[in-house]
Every structure is written in structure tokens, then in C-alpha cells.
Amino acid sequence: MSSAPRAGPKQLLHGGGRLLKIEDLHLSFGGIKALQGVNFEANAGEITGVIGPNGAGKTSLFNAISGFYKPDRGRVSFEGQDITTLSPDKRAALGLARTFQNIALFRGMTVLDNIKLGGHTRLNTNVWQALRYFGAAQKAELELRREIEEQVIDFLEIDHIRKYPITMLPYGLQKRVELGRALAMRPRVLLLDEPVAGMNREETADMARFILDVQEQFGTTILLVEHDMHMVMDICSRIVVLNFGQQIASGTPEEVSKNPAVIEAYLGAAA
């Protein structure tokens, strides 16, 4: 297992390092300006929320951070390193994981295999070892399996469904498996795109608990896009508000919820 030694949660929480930094990010598709000068920092070990009405550019921001979109202007840096032009797979290897708004699991595979894919970059089995299997490949596979069982499957309470194909699972569980797959990457920064969209109250509460547990146990820095305001206000320590691609506010949940620009964006101007 070759991975950078992970700092303990406490260390990260109190280190206050800026793990992910977005500077003056601009992104446009033809005439549509999806992002116009977004600036914020995700503090190490904290949960940062990104909110905004539909079409505000939240998912575009995530896609720019994870490498699917190339911004017109601005910088994305990760632990001080400029990653603006890196491809998604290289960013993943650095420790950036994400989930998608519309679940992007591999439907032809079981829960276990999906989560195992999260460990892809940590294994280094080559083709020859893979074709032989017995020996190095088997050792690496069993080690990964043990780690996933103990740290992801057990953690997310999905041991009863580990052998199920994805297609057999209800929506809420699929979301949880996708979180599991991201966790198997042992990410330094985790981007969650609407983790509780379409869930009922109970499922939402479960997911919020898992997100908080991830933060506490693994010290992961989390960036979260979500429409469920109760959850965002409850679990985020900082919130960034976007509207029509512009960043209209940022701060603690209390500051943001009192900000007139935010109230206007969500409710319309007071008559």
C-alpha cells in the first residue's frame, strides 16, 4: 500500500491548513457564463457547503474541481499544488474523490467490486501478475478486501448487501455505496454532489450521520453541494453561496442565512 501517511483527524482539524483553494474561477460554455469569479478555500478537516438555486453553477464548480471542465481563467490548488490542468485520474491519485448527483456507480458490478474500484490507485498489480493471479496479485487483492470490509463496508453498515448487484439496490443505498466507493480511495478531499437529493427524512439523517462520521474518523475535508437547507445548516462549518455563476456570499451558516443577497436569491426581492 503506497499512500501518503494520513495525518490524524486532530492534527488536520487544528492545523487549519487550506487543503483546497479556488481562486477567481471563470468557466463558460459559449455565451453561458457558468462560473464568474468564484473564490473560496476549503479548510482542512472541515465540511464546506456550496449552495445556490438551480443552475447556479454548483455542479459546474465540482466538475472544474475534479477535472472534467477546464476553467477559462483562475486556479484550483490542492495542498498548495496547482492542479488546474491535471486530468481527473491524476487528481484522484492525489487524493481527491467525489460522488455524483445522478449516481455514477458501475451497474454491471456488485457492491463489493464497486467499492474495490475505489482502491484502484493504491494497488499496483501489473498485467503479468494479474494474468497469473496467485502471488502478488492475490496478496494485494486480499489486503484490499480486508481493508474495505473493515473500514468501508462495516463503517457504512452495508455488509448485508456487499454481494448484491447495484441494480438490485434502492436509491438510498446506492448513494451510500457511492460514498463507500469514494471512501475506499482514502481521499484527502471528498466532493459530495447532492448526497441526500431525493431521500426521505430518515435516509437523509442516516447520510448526514455518515458524513459527520467520515469527517470525525478520517479527518477528511468535505465539500458538499446540497439543496436540503436543514442538513447544510446543521453539518457545514462554512457555506459558499452561488447564484448565476457568481459567488454572492460565504461564511458560517448563521452569517449566510442572514445575508440579504442570499435571501433575495432564494426568495426573490422583498416586495
Added chain:
Amino acid sequence: MINANLKSSYAADERVLNNRYKQAFVYATILGLALFTLFGNDYLILIASQMGILLIAVVGINILTGYTGLVSLGHGAFVAIGAYAVTIFGNLGAGVIPAGLMPFISVPLAVALAAAVGVLVGLPSLRVKGLYLAVATLAANFIVIFLIEEDLFAPWTGGMVGINTNVPNLLGWELDTKREMFGLIAVVGLVSLLAAQNLIRTRIGRAFIAIRDRDYSAEILGISLLRYKLMSFALSAAYCGLAGALFAYFYARILPEQFELALSLNLVAALIIGGMGRTMGPVFGVIIVVMVPEVIKVLFGALAGDSAGAGQLRAPLQQIAFGVLLVLFLLKEPLGINQIVDRILRAANRWPFARG
């Protein structure tokens, strides 16, 4: 017949033959093949050898199409490269390399050459998908056949009229009968199947499936599409090259027309009929693809006799039957025979309880 599935270690749970039925099936198959090699009749040995050679190529197609989700209609080219390369290397090296060592050098070289060309042919897969990729790979087949037939290379390839092949000599053991060749094909075939299964249960195989199921999601997990798509092409081409090498060793003479588009299509058809993306799919598919024409031949011979007129009628009938079969599978059972077998096994496993 409920088959309990309790495991007490991860190693036991990760095993491919994870219950006694599967183990018994595999060991019985190996024993059966050994007995068949020794005692099978000559006609059946011939048929089984054809299946074995085709199987190795279809296992390769399965890696590319079944697992990685990239369609190729040009893999006949790699079978041709394997067959011609092993023959040409054999002829060039005769006298220089001891005959008993020749296959150990020429076959890996032929396989490596096929894999290298496979990477080249795979390059368009980084840009185009689906039907467009199928058409792009189609070109490979035509170009390779064109080069083999080209006068410039005819001194080595024999051009349109083909070339006589060498008898493989494994450390002094000349495999000059079909029965001995079948023994070799059976061993290589089993090993190829096992190697493909192994590949699929490691990180590389999972990466292939991830690319098939959702490529952007694969990228986000750190899987380089460039690297893995080309790796898939190289591996599948290598398998086809290996099949080609055995093909050349099995027959006394090879002709360019044996490797044309019809072969490429046959490989894909066998995979579709057998079941894409499953280990046993190629096995079932190859059995059907080889058996259907043979069964029609026997049945038709019994009904219409062996006259020249009947023979003329038979060839198109075989083609039509094959086409109908393929369409039926695409419509009714797109996951192939493997799916039917799975369903039967599942029902047997639950018996006497609910079926399904």
C-alpha cells in the same frame, strides 16, 4: 439443493471455484478433455480443435468487447498476424534457432507483434465509441489482409496463394498429428481462459469493467482511460495472435482469405451468442458457432443426400441458419447462453422453493 455459501476467510470468499459443484465441473472437464485427447475419434478431434482455436480468440474479444465495452470488427487481422508471424519467424529462424526451441521464441514474438499492432488499432478508441469505433477497427482487417496479399511482401507471406506452415516442435517433440495438436490447443485454451478470469478479478479487470459501465466515473477513481483502453486492445489482440499461431500450427497451409471480415464477424457473433462479459460466455459461443454448421451438414446430408446440387444448397442454408440464430439471441437473450445457464442453475439451487 440449497447451496450454503458461508465462508470463514476472505481468501475463501475470493475464490473463483467457490463451491463443490464448480470444482467438480472443472475437474471433470479437464479429465474429460484428457480422455478425449487420447480416445476421441478423428472427426471429433478436428471439430474440437477448431473450437479450441476459436475459443482463444473469442476470450480475447471478450476482454475487449465484453469487459471493456469496445466493439471491434477487425480482430480477424490479429489472428492473421499471429498465424503469418509465427510461420514467417519460423521460416526465417530455421537453421539459426534449434527446431525444438522455435515455438518458444516464434509464438511469443507473434503474440507480441499482434499486441503492438493492437495498440495502434486501439488508438481511435480514445476518440470514438460504439459504432464509429467498430468501423474504424474494420479498416484494420482490410489493411492487414491487403498487406499480406501485396506483391512486395509475397516472398515472405506467399501472397494470395498462401504459405505452407511449420510443424511445431516442442523440445524435440514434433506435434505432427491432429490429435497431438489438439492436446496442445486444449492446454493453451484452458490456460488462456484461466488467465482471462484471473485478469478480471484484479484491479485491471475491474478497471476494464468500470470503463465499460461508466467511463467518467472510472476516471474519477484514478483510472486512465488512455492506458486501460489501449491495454485492453493489446491484450485482446495478443489472445487473437495466440489463436492465430495455433491456427498456423494446426493446418498445413494458411491463406489470406481465411482471415477476412467473415472471421472477425464470427468472433463477435460467438461472443454475443455465448454471453458477453462472462468467463464461460466464449466457451458456449464457440461450441454453438462451430457446431451449428456441422449439425446442419449432417442433418442435410441425411435428408438430401450428398449430391453436388445438395451441397450447393447447403452452404447458403448454413449462413441463413447462423444469421437467424444471431438475430434470435440479440432479440431474446442479449446476454447469451451464459444467461440461460445461470437461470437454470439458479432455479436448481433454489429447488424445491420458488423459481426465478
